[in-house]
Amino acid sequence: AQSVAQPEDQVNVAEGNPLTVKCTYSVSGNPYLFWYVQYPNRGLQFLLKYITGDNLVKGSYGFEAEFNKSQTSFHLKKPSALVSDSALYFCAVRDMNSGGYQKVTFGTGTKLQVIP
Amino acid sequence: SQTIHQWPATLVQPVGSPLSLECTVEGTSNPNLYWYRQAAGRGLQLLFYSVGIGQISSEVPQNLSASRPQDRQFILSSKKLLLSDSGFYLCAVKTSGRTYNEQFFGPGTRLTVL
Numbered sequence: 001a002q003s004v005a006q007p008e009d010q011v012n013v014a015e016g017n018p019l020t021v022k023c024t025y026s027v028s029g030n031p032y033l034f035w036y037v038q039y040p041n042r043g044l045q046f047l048l049k050y051i052t053g054d055n056l057v058k059g060s061y062g063f064e065a066e067f068n069k070s071q072t073s074f075h076l077k078k079p080s081a082l083v084s085d086s087a088l089y090f091c092a093v094r095d096m097n098s099g100g101y102q103k104v105t106f107g108t109g110t111k112l113q114v115i116p
Numbered sequence: 117s118q119t120i121h122q123w124p125a126t127l128v129q130p131v132g133s134p135l136s137l138e139c140t141v142e143g144t145s146n147p148n149l150y151w152y153r154q155a156a157g158r159g160l161q162l163l164f165y166s167v168g169i170g171q172i173s174s175e176v177p178q179n180l181s182a183s184r185p186q187d188r189q190f191i192l193s194s195k196k197l198l199l200s201d202s203g204f205y206l207c208a209v210k211t212s213g214r215t216y217n218e219q220f221f222g223p224g225t226r227l228t229v230l
Contacts, residue, residue, distance in 0.1 A: 034219075036221075042224065043206055043208075044206070044219075045221070088158075090160070096216075106160045
C-alpha cells in the first residue's frame with residue numbers, strides 16, 4: 001500500500017521569506033512523487049515530479065522539492081515567497097512497482113498563506 | 117499538450133434528481149481517465165478510473181457511475197443525487213506511455229445538491 005502525509009493544514013509565511021511545505025510518503029517499492037497546486041475553484045496544476053536521479057527537483061514558478069529517501073520526505077520549497085503563491089498544495093505518490101493502472105495517492109493538502 | 121474540458125462549470129440540483137457530468141480531452145490518445153471528488157476544498161477522493169473505452173473501475177461504492185463511450189470522453193452519472201454528493205468534481209488525464217507521467221486536471225464542476 002502507498003500513502004502520503006502532509007502534516008500541516010496551513011503554512012503562513014511572510015512575502016520574500018523562504019517557504020517549505022512538508023510531505024512524507026510510504027511505499028513498498030521506490031516512489032514517483034509529485035507536487036500540485038490548486039487555486040480557488042480551479043483544477044490542480046502540476047508543479048514538479050521526482051522520478052529518479054538528482055534529489056533536488058526544479059519545477060514551475062520557482063518551486064523546487066528535495067527528495068530524501070532516508071527520511072521518506074519530499075518537501076516543497078521556494079527561496080522567496082510571493083503573495084500570488086497563496087494556494088492549496090498537494091503532494092502525491094505512486095509506488096513505482098504498483099503496476100496496474102498506476103494509481104496515485106494524494107495528500108490532504110496544505111494551505112499556503114503568504115502575508116504581504 | 118492536452119486540453120481537458122468539463123461541463124457544466126457549476127450545477128445546483130435537488131436531492132433525488134439525476135446527474136450527468138462530462139469530461140472531454142483533446143491532444144492525446146488512449147489516455148487514462150479519472151474522476152475525483154473534492155469535498156470542503158481539501159482532499160481528493162478517487163471515484164472512478166478508466167484505462168480504455170468501456171473499461172471502468174470504481175474505487176468507492178456509492179450511488180455514482182461512470183462511462184467512457186469514446187476514447188476521450190468520460191461521463192459521471194447518478195440516477196438519484198444525495199446531499200452528500202455535493203462537492204467539486206475533477207476530471208484528470210494521464211497520458212499513455214510512461215508510468216511516471218503526471219496527471220493533468222480539468223477546471224472542475226462545482227455541484228451543490230439541495
